[in-house]
Amino acid sequence: MTTGFFPTEKIAFEGEDSNNPLAFRHYNAEEVIDGKRMEDHLRFACAYWHSFAWQGEDPFGGQTFDRPWFPDRMSDEMAAARLKADVAFEMFTALGVPYFCFHDADVRPEGTDFRESSRNLEEMVEVLEQKMSETGVKLLWGTANLFSHRRFMAGASTNPDPDVFAYSAATIKSCMDATFKLGGENYVLWGGREGYETLLNTDLAREDQQMGRMLNLVVDYKHKIGFKGTILVEPKPQEPTKHQYDFDVSTVYGFLKRHGLENEVKVNIEQGHAILAGHTFEHEIATATALGIFGSIDMNRNDYQSGWDTDQFPNNTPEVGLAYYHILKAGGFTTGGTNFDAKLRRQSLDPQDLLAGHAGAMDVCARGLKAAFRMLEDGGLQKALDDRYGGWQDSEAQNMLNGKMDLDAISDKVLSRDLNPQPRSGQQELLENYVNRFM
């Protein structure tokens, strides 16, 4: 028996010619690409928070959505949390996504103290466990919301008050326990308010030490309980704070090195956050794969004019295609996946809009994946790279890198050979035209 919230129980693959607004045209979970089912390549997950916890508010206005589990409709908070879970799993099932993701605050009501909040979470974890076993939907990752409650307004691990550090650590422990119990494949830390509003009241060195200590505590605890999933940090340059410490992938890598965690922690990269940092999505993914810390993605997009983190559903195949190209080239996802960290526009009031947003996004990702695979199979971009860097195959060129030649020796070589290197075309337009053939 369903809640009847959604207009359909299942969205099916109907192929490119379908004009059914609630059907897949490109996403066919069973279709095999390079020996792997599309579902296993993309590893889709739905985000609990945007779809079921967010009420449609923005900085200028309040709730726009009318959902039966919202506080204005239901006063029993635990009953509301259970109804929300029923509807959430109906959506996961209707879409056929294999995974979901959640924060503690998305699934359980806030208690009057830490003890009650933890008890609410434990009770809801049992509900989720039951729903997961009924539907076969799995947990891609869990995380702690350490940014919404006012106690976290000056940060969680970077808070000037050690009691907030302690409260945050205990909250993370409870969320890692929940993730472990539910068989989660990763645990994510997004530094919600780990940053500053003004340097006038901020000790940067101290806050870096506190944040590094917290992440080491998390990694130690992972090993202590035997959690085999991946610990992921999610970069973002600003919002909600003026400056977020986990600015981008490169900044996170420097932080991990500084605290001895570069082999323990990877990154969860969000398209919208990459754009806020002045990067493209594929820049962040390519940087992470180059540094050996690529983990998972939060798939969405920003509005390019607004300058905010608008968390819209992705609908640009070339952007998504290049992102998956870099992911496939690096071997594809291991424990990570494609989490739709995306929300409706606040005027999209209907339950059907939730299904349409996700289904359209899944189709865009499927098209992008297929384009990425065809480019990889064709090998044109790799051939262009091999040609461009071909000179480095030479053993004398290698000697400049492997320590056999010092500056004197290299200088002697330039003089004795009378080296006079001639520039070669970077062929950017040819390569851009090449990519468009596949999109």
Ligand SMILES: [Mn+2]
């Ligand atoms: Mn975002």
